[in-house]
Amino acid sequence: MHSPEIDRLIQYLGRLPGLGPRSARRAALHLLKRRDSLLGPLADALAEAAEAVRTCSVCGNLDTRDPCSVCADPGRDAAVLCVVEEVGDLWALERTGSFKGRYHVLGGTLSALEGVGPEDLNIAGLLNRARRPEVTEVILALNATVEGQTTAHYVTDRLAECDVTVSRLAHGVPVGGELGYLDDGTLTAALKARRPF
Template identity: 85%
Template sequence: MSSSEIDRLIQLLAKLPGLGPRSARRAALHLIKRRESLLSPLADAMHEAADAIKTCSVCGNLDTRDPCSVCADPRRDGALVCVVEEVGDLWALERTGSFKGLYHVLGGTLSALEGIGPDDLNVSGLINRARRPEVTEVILAMNATVEGQTTAHYITDRLADCDVTVSRLAHGVPVGGELDYLDDGTLTAALRSRRPF
């Protein structure tokens, strides 16, 4: 029989994305068997993260400092603001190392179905940033989903009276992608946006 401590651990682990009740049980056992090498260090890391991580008041990134290390970095180009849905998207772009501007995390997408309106997203903060004289371009890097593109259109409208260029990520064939496996929409977009070779 598992004790109440183990039950509670399993219940909380099951709330992680990608873990169901069964895999949470497996993860709990895995952890309890490695008390010294994994369970205690992970608990410590979680406590440290819970204490130290803040939401950046400028861009919405998660970091131990506020403003976050991206916003506080003087080498970043303050003229470019890249708008993303979630912090995970910011991290994905940072991993490429190819963007040297700043970010703005919306915190989701507009969704009539889930009742998420403009006031639930960090849109007004973006408009305020776009009004600053140093900002010249806003790059919309929302997901290529219906919700993401709806949100992108809404933000383009809201940015109309700001003195900034609004751009979006290119659609096309993913690098390493095979045409035969791509959907029609992507292929059509790739054809339309073809570039001189």
């Protein structure tokens, strides 16, 4: 129905998270209609990113320099490491502007169903960093999923050999959340993690 070039564009767009076949067709049509103002600049930006962006050898962040701008920042607190699953989680925490320590990206979570074991994650790098004398705390900022919690328990067990305090992000009722709309797991976590008022 389409030319091979259009089909190829749709197929690649369809591989992006959140885009199914119909959304990919709409996105392709939108790009093609705005060839000069959108498609050309997007192609240039993709080519530049493919050439310039690299993975930080220290923490696993994506940046145009190695070590990344977060690791190279002397104003960051080297005593605190925040462990996240993916780079997107690091970016989300950075948007808040509330964490001034350093990060460590695992590159996923343990999952027996998907065949992801400890050797597939950057756990060895985390242990090497946690053994450094300046590191005193490791914050586990992993998603509150079964895989995230399994990974958190595994990492906590492995960090027992290091002289660090291990903490995790609080779980429970979000700011602005209404109890009637929360799931049972969130309410249970909130009750268990209650604190004095």
